[in-house]
Amino acid sequence: MLIHIATLNFDLTDKIRELVDTKLSQKLDRLLSSVDQALRVANVSIEKLPRSGYKIKFDMVLPPRHQIFAENQHPVLTTALTGLKEQIEKQLLRYKPQ
Numbered sequence: 001m002l003i004h005i006a007t008l009n010f011d012l013t014d015k016i017r018e019l020v021d022t023k024l025s026q027k028l029d030r031l032l033s034s035v036d037q038a039l040r041v042a043n044v045s046i047e048k049l050p051r052s053g054y055k056i057k058f059d060m061v062l063p064p065r066h067q068i069f070a071e072n073q074h075p076v077l078t079t080a081l082t083g084l085k086e087q088i089e090k091q092l093l094r095y096k097p098q
Contacts, residue, residue, distance in 0.1 A: 028089075035062060054076075069091075
């Protein structure tokens with residue numbers, strides 16, 4: 001799975017990139033095994049908020065025009081990613097590829 005990561009109000013480090021990969025990419029690849037590898041592209045936006053931690057958005061389009069979107073906010077980045085992953089998994093379990 002290819003994940004494009006955009007950050008706002010902080011710099012993207014290798015540790016954050018690795019964290020996103022371990023929390024999202026590996027699990028979602030297993031759920032999307034029936035979808036062609038070239039179509040498994042997602043956009044993740046991570047914003048550091050001044051007082052309330054991190055806001056993370058996930059966006060992905062799967063054939064035929066099925067959008068997967070999730071958003072989560074939490075003071076701790078790893079917890080925000082875990083909550084986001086759970087939301088995405090629920091949507092992917094309902095997705096039926098053609």
